[in-house]
Amino acid sequence: MATDSTPHANRKVTLADIAAGCDVSRATVSLVLRGSPLVNKLTRARVEEELRRQGYVYNRAAANLRRRTSSSIALVLNDLANPFFAEFATGVDEALGGGGYVTLLGSTGESVTREQAVLGSLLEHDPAGVILSPAEGSDAGQVLRTIGVRTPLLLFNRELAGKVSPDAPWDRLMLDNQRGARLATEHLIALGQKRIAFFGGHAASSSCQQRHAGYVEAMKAAGLRIEPHWRIECAPNRVDAAAQCGALFFESPAPTAAVCYNDAVALGLMLGLYQRGIQPGRDFAVTGFDDIAEAGLSAPPLTTLASTPRARGKQAAELLLQRLREPQAEPQRIVVPVQLVVRGSSCPPATA
Amino acid sequence: MATDSTPHANRKVTLADIAAGCDVSRATVSLVLRGSPLVNKLTRARVEEELRRQGYVYNRAAANLRRRTSSSIALVLNDLANPFFAEFATGVDEALGGGGYVTLLGSTGESVTREQAVLGSLLEHDPAGVILSPAEGSDAGQVLRTIGVRTPLLLFNRELAGKVSPDAPWDRLMLDNQRGARLATEHLIALGQKRIAFFGGHAASSSCQQRHAGYVEAMKAAGLRIEPHWRIECAPNRVDAAAQCGALFFESPAPTAAVCYNDAVALGLMLGLYQRGIQPGRDFAVTGFDDIAEAGLSAPPLTTLASTPRARGKQAAELLLQRLREPQAEPQRIVVPVQLVVRGSSCPPATA
């Protein structure tokens, strides 16, 4: 007893060790592990005791290999450091964990090259599916080629560039960007704003295009002019937004309000405005997009569009799990509505 | 040619398929894949062509099984939605990716129960190591029992509760909480503050204890009194902090400044102060801890302690990879200094 009760310190405990330890076959131990009703109560008890005694831990990789299954999902995000995506990831992980899956994380830092590398590396671990929020400029053909057709893909937040024939063979979960930006713009117009800029984001990104389209839609519907220099591009982060702030005022007529690409940009813009002695929420109206946690805590608090990223994460995970259950179902494209949250950063024009 | 150029649509391409496809053995294909110099140039070319043609993707799980290695690291965080940890995770993932590892993500939402479940589930995937920022109240014995002694553990940010004999057999990467809080307190004292509270966090958490100790240290060194009701506990998030704000003013003498457990708490407290008509940075001084991105953007911008979470993530990953290289080295305990960042939220007492 003393001999085998001290398993060799440098090897993991396996089924065979347990089997040897209580004198049954590996097959029986396997049945016990999986709670099969086939095995006798006494045997089960004996095996379970031995499992505990030796401190066995299941090797899911081996099981997955044999069963040709997978118990992981790859989650690839363009910017994990952005609180919006951090919340999203939390939601995904919670839901996946509930479904018995494990999250393989990859963040691409908005680089298409890294995205390819990360996808490639994660795919070698044979995930059951992929949730991807693509980097800006990420190409449909390329992504499809590295993911292959066998692994289901759920696209979040952005479309991929480039057409795929005949129809994108993946599911999509998108925010209603256009409607959201339209709501924000209409809200500013209702406050009496007339000279409204669209600030931030890159024109190449699909979500930016959609948000810009919503802005244009609202402006046109209200019969308002749009000056070309009211469209300022910048990277979707605070730093670049603050740096680009000045560009709004190079030419006249200068805008008195801005619909921003997202909250990060809006917060950066407000910072830039302060540095110019312009007080957002009084001298200049600003709206954001996403309603990240700090949106309610900035000064002034930010008027923005709420998209409840954690719930989106949960939803994304559930959509993918559903797809795994029914691989043959029609690809879905879900557009979730966003909600306007009015706070202090939107105001009537100062000179009105 | 036409027959085998269309691999069966429903099975993954394996080494054997490639071997069959170009009439060599599996062993040879394996050598090619791993860039062995043993294989003839022509054969290599032939195999590589076939790999491309069939769209082979490497199955790292199978390889890991055979080689008894692992190419993943588990990253378990108590609160991924907190931007501090999101940044940290980004740093970890970047560094791990560089080392050829993949990140298995798990977030515990500050629940010890979930932490156990998550750790258990991730360990079944046989990670080479674990990076853990434990949930509040997480117990050393329990964690050690589920992780086992074979898998190296790197502890970040918090110590585990309960003693382990003779010495904790894991590496630790900690912030210099005590010194940080002391610096913040000394800064307030230098501004002329005398009635300084310590606000937020749970007394059970090690980081909170350390920060509180730093505060006490500075107060004592300056010969200042500490009233018991100047120690307010709350959950380390904005919402609870805002709700607990009132507790500071139930008894006199009321404090005129507060050293907060972290930035989230400080931002919440500032929100609560506003709601009471008290303007932080003018009527009441506030400091935070972490220097999360929005600390510089709040109104007033937050005086806090910078810990550069992304760099910490990188460092954590590198420490763990180092440990994998030298499993027998002495356990390390690294305490990284934090830097005081003075911004607008700290001010002299209003009545001075």
Next chain:
DNA sequence: TTCGGGACTTGGAACGATCTAAAAATCCAG
């Protein structure tokens, strides 16, 4: 005493890679 059949158990072949030791092919000097 034999037989059918439930209730359990089990040996051995998978899964997709790697490793080892040895075979096969090639080369080259004598």
Next chain:
DNA sequence: CTGGATTTTTAGATCGTTCCAAGTCCCGAA
């Protein structure tokens, strides 16, 4: 040519699990 050295390739076992088909045991019916 031949024999040994060198280069290249390979069969088969192996990693830790699951699956399959077949085995054992025991009990009551024929």
